[in-house]
Amino acid sequence: MRYLTLRAGAEGSNTLHPLGDALRAAPSFSREAIHHVELLDDGTVLMLAEGSGDQATYVEIMQESPHVHDFLVSGSERWMAVSHFELSPATKQLMKRADRPEVVIDTPIQINSDGSLRITYLGDESALQTLFNSMTDDAPFQIEVLETGSYTPDQHSLTRLLTTRQRDVLEVAIDIGYYEMPRQATHDDIADHLGIAPTTVGEHLRKVERRVFTAIVR
Numbered sequence: 001m002r003y004l005t006l007r008a009g010a011e012g013s014n015t016l017h018p019l020g021d022a023l024r025a026a027p028s029f030s031r032e033a034i035h036h037v038e039l040l041d042d043g044t045v046l047m048l049a050e051g052s053g054d055q056a057t058y059v060e061i062m063q064e065s066p067h068v069h070d071f072l073v074s075g076s077e078r079w080m081a082v083s084h085f086e087l088s089p090a091t092k093q094l095m096k097r098a099d100r101p102e103v104v105i106d107t108p109i110q111i112n113s114d115g116s117l118r119i120t121y122l123g124d125e126s127a128l129q130t131l132f133n134s135m136t137d138d139a140p141f142q143i144e145v146l147e148t149g150s151y152t153p154d155q156h157s158l159t160r161l162l163t164t165r166q167r168d169v170l171e172v173a174i175d176i177g178y179y180e181m182p183r184q185a186t187h188d189d190i191a192d193h194l195g196i197a198p199t200t201v202g203e204h205l206r207k208v209e210r211r212v213f214t215a216i217v218r
Contacts, residue, residue, distance in 0.1 A: 003106065004128045005147040006135070009116030010090050016117065016141060017088040019067045024115045026061060029053030032163045033108035034117075035080075039095045044069065045087050050108070052078045052163055078163075090141045097134045102127040106151075113168055122151055162208055168194065169204040 008016065015021045023031055029051055036048040051058060055073060062071045062083065071083040087095070098105065103123040110118035121131055128148070135143050162170065172193045177184030187198040187205075194201070 001122055001151045002125055002128055003120050003122050003147070003149060003151040004132065004145070005118065005120040007112070007116050007118055007144040007146055008094055009112075009114070009142050010140075011142065014112075015115030016090045016094065017067070019061075019065050019085060020115055022061050022065060023058070026054075026057050028057050029055065030163060030165050031111045032078075033110055035108045037095070037105075037109070039087075039092075039099060043087065043092065044084060045091070045095070047083050047085070049081050049083070049111075050078070051081060055079055093140050094135075097139070098131060100127070100131070103131050110167075111164055113164060118146065120147075162211065166204050166208050169201055170208050173201075173205060 010016050015024055030053050032050040032052055034047060034049045036046075038046045040046060055076070058081070059073060062068050062081075065085070067086045067088075069084040069086070071081060071085075073079055073081045098119075098121065103121050106120040106122050112118055121128060123131070132145070169190060172190050173179060173185070176189055176193065178186075178190060187201040190201045191198040
């Protein structure tokens with residue numbers, strides 16, 4: 001079996017749905033990942049997604065959105081949300097073009113900081129090639145191939161432990177030499193790249209290290 005990882009986005013804001021634009025504009029919470037998504041017979045979608053931070057603001061946005069039929073949130077600092085909502089033309093096409101029995105989505109789907117999605121599809125080489133062709137044939141969305149290769153079920157198990165923001169901080173830390181010997185960057189340097197406070201950088205990196213190290217030794 002092989003995998004194909006794509007970045008899927010839209011023109012302009014990169015988000016594929018107006019609801020995504022509204023959620024992304026709220027700085028007090030983060031949308032972490034999509035754990036399940038199902039296209040229903042009536043053309044709407046049922047989604048199980050993970051978030052963290054200010055749950056009240058998330059609830060307010062969902063209540064006010066004309067696209068949302070119903071939703072339920074459970075949890076506190078890190079929470080799960082089940083939602084039933086109308087699809088945009090771009091998201092409907094994205095789901096329909098991938099709705100084929102020979103292709104499986106490897107969840108969770110990651111939500112990038114720019115609003116685009118990182119989606120990994122599983123199948124044999126022929127099926128993934130057919131999928132790719134359908135994705136690029138006059139599609140109302142943009143895709144970028146990020147990775148492809150032979151699939152190992154647990155190859156992304158450690159990164160899946162991290163939130164989107166934690167992965168962003170970790171990637172910048174690695175890119176600018178924070179983990180080099182000797183160290184070539186500080187929390188201040190990482191903070192400057194991301195536009196956040198150095199104390200926030202330190203908090204994110206401590207959580208990254210605790211989660212990854214705990215997963216390795218237990």
